[in-house]
Amino acid sequence: MKENRYRVLVAGYAVSSYGTFLNVVALNLYVYAVTDRALAVGVFMAVRLAAGFLAGLVAATVLSRWAAKPVMLWANVVQAAALLLLVCAPDGMRTASLFVVSAVIGGASTLFMVAFRSSIPDMVEEGRHTWANSLMVSGRSLAMVAGFASSGVVVSLLGYTVAFLVDMVSFLVCAATVALLQLPTRVRPKEKEEAKTGGRRLPASLVALGAAPVIALMVALRGIDALGSSSHNAALPVYSSNLDTENPAVFVSVFWCVWALGNVLVQQVVQRYVKKSGRSVGALGFGLGTIAMSATFILAFAGFPWVAVVVIALLAGAADGVTEVSYSSHLQTLPAGLRTHAFGLSATVENLGFGVGMIAVAAALDVFSPLAVVGVAHGLAIVVAVAFVVQVLRQRSRGRNGEGVGDDGPARGGSRDGAEVSGS
Numbered sequence: 001m002k003e004n005r006y007r008v009l010v011a012g013y014a015v016s017s018y019g020t021f022l023n024v025v026a027l028n029l030y031v032y033a034v035t036d037r038a039l040a041v042g043v044f045m046a047v048r049l050a051a052g053f054l055a056g057l058v059a060a061t062v063l064s065r066w067a068a069k070p071v072m073l074w075a076n077v078v079q080a081a082a083l084l085l086l087v088c089a090p091d092g093m094r095t096a097s098l099f100v101v102s103a104v105i106g107g108a109s110t111l112f113m114v115a116f117r118s119s120i121p122d123m124v125e126e127g128r129h130t131w132a133n134s135l136m137v138s139g140r141s142l143a144m145v146a147g148f149a150s151s152g153v154v155v156s157l158l159g160y161t162v163a164f165l166v167d168m169v170s171f172l173v174c175a176a177t178v179a180l181l182q183l184p185t186r187v188r189p190k191e192k193e194e195a196k197t198g199g200r201r202l203p204a205s206l207v208a209l210g211a212a213p214v215i216a217l218m219v220a221l222r223g224i225d226a227l228g229s230s231s232h233n234a235a236l237p238v239y240s241s242n243l244d245t246e247n248p249a250v251f252v253s254v255f256w257c258v259w260a261l262g263n264v265l266v267q268q269v270v271q272r273y274v275k276k277s278g279r280s281v282g283a284l285g286f287g288l289g290t291i292a293m294s295a296t297f298i299l300a301f302a303g304f305p306w307v308a309v310v311v312i313a314l315l316a317g318a319a320d321g322v323t324e325v326s327y328s329s330h331l332q333t334l335p336a337g338l339r340t341h342a343f344g345l346s347a348t349v350e351n352l353g354f355g356v357g358m359i360a361v362a363a364a365l366d367v368f369s370p371l372a373v374v375g376v377a378h379g380l381a382i383v384v385a386v387a388f389v390v391q392v393l394r395q396r397s398r399g400r401n402g403e404g405v406g407d408d409g410p411a412r413g414g415s416r417d418g419a420e421v422s423g424s
Contacts, residue, residue, distance in 0.1 A: 003124060003128070005181055005182060009178060011177065014139035014142060015143070017144065017147070019147070020105075020143075020167065021148055022147040022166060025151035026155050026163035026167075027044070027102075029155060033160075034094050034095055046358075050106070051102070053351040053355065056110055056344050056345065056347030056350075056351060058344075059110065059114040059115075059340065060341040063340050068119040069181055073179060075109070076108075076178065077175050078104060079108045079109065082100060082104035082108075083164050083167055085097055085100065085101070087164050110351070114343045114347055118331075118340045119183065120136075122183060130325060133329050133332075134267040134325050137321055137325055141264050144256070145257050214392055214395060215330070215331070215334070215342065217388050218327065221381070225290055225381050227354065227377055228381040230356075230357025230358045231357060231361045232300070233358075234358060234361040235361065235365060235370035236252050236255065236370075238370050239251070240252045251309075259313045259320070261317060262321070265314075266322055270322065281325060285326040286326040286388075287386075287388040290319075290381060292315070293316055293320050294382045296316035300312050301371040
């Protein structure tokens, strides 16, 4: 029954993700149509990332006062309300309402994802975390393909208002699926006290992460990876325009569709691996996946023929899928109080990395080629990922040699890499 309810939640999350990806295109186009300034589009994105950054900082405190279920529920309702405000706003208030929507969506979506990811161990049975994360990533990837593929049709044929209303309804659908979850609607007294202590003393949570070098380096690598992601997101339209000036959207559309297909397909492989071996992909899979993902994104801009690019995009999506599942599964092995802080800190670091990256990459693309810019950004991610893999292998080696062996996991200084072992 728990897994069935979780499947319903993922379906609702996929619906809201479809609306989100649809509006990634619609809102950016609408900002430009309303303001007639390219700078406004950049500011719009900056406001959204800044709101996500701040939401990551306060996520642990919010979840110490309110349980995950109402936070997830209201995060969707608030986003739906913001879009309704945009639709109903008079002409003179359109620009202001756009930036309100940007801030609300950036902050509320971050709070939703921190609550969602940190609560997965409470939604499914022990040993099913990897399956749950894999299902979530698959749903989001399929939604991304549908959202991007239909955005042009919806906006051009039905208009911006319909696109915004579709997104609003998608958030309400997700809120309805959250309401079906059997999660506590109030923070338990014991958990509340633990979270409160961590919320008042944020440095204490950072000290706790520092005591688990693999987790700390993992979050840092996630931030560097976000910087790398900003490079290929910004460079893809430029590279595509250089390839085909008349139809620049073709390369971008095909690339992301194939990328999402690779992401979905690898989830089937991950689930079969977990079922057969009884282990999750783990921290080592996250490091190796990051290396593979960054390398394939660099190759995507190297000017290979279409057939090779399709294969590269498929591999990039597969590697990205492995990193997403292994990362979430690893952080979910932390104790409940620390887990919330870790996901909140991760969201902050990711938003910071992506935001700084978008600014730096936009400036660099005016001077250097897309291959050079993406090569530097993802090359940095590869260097940090190699250091992370070395750290994980050293920790495993110490465990095999009997140094600091324990089953407490990374949060308490154990030698394991933190991957949960089902059935043990």
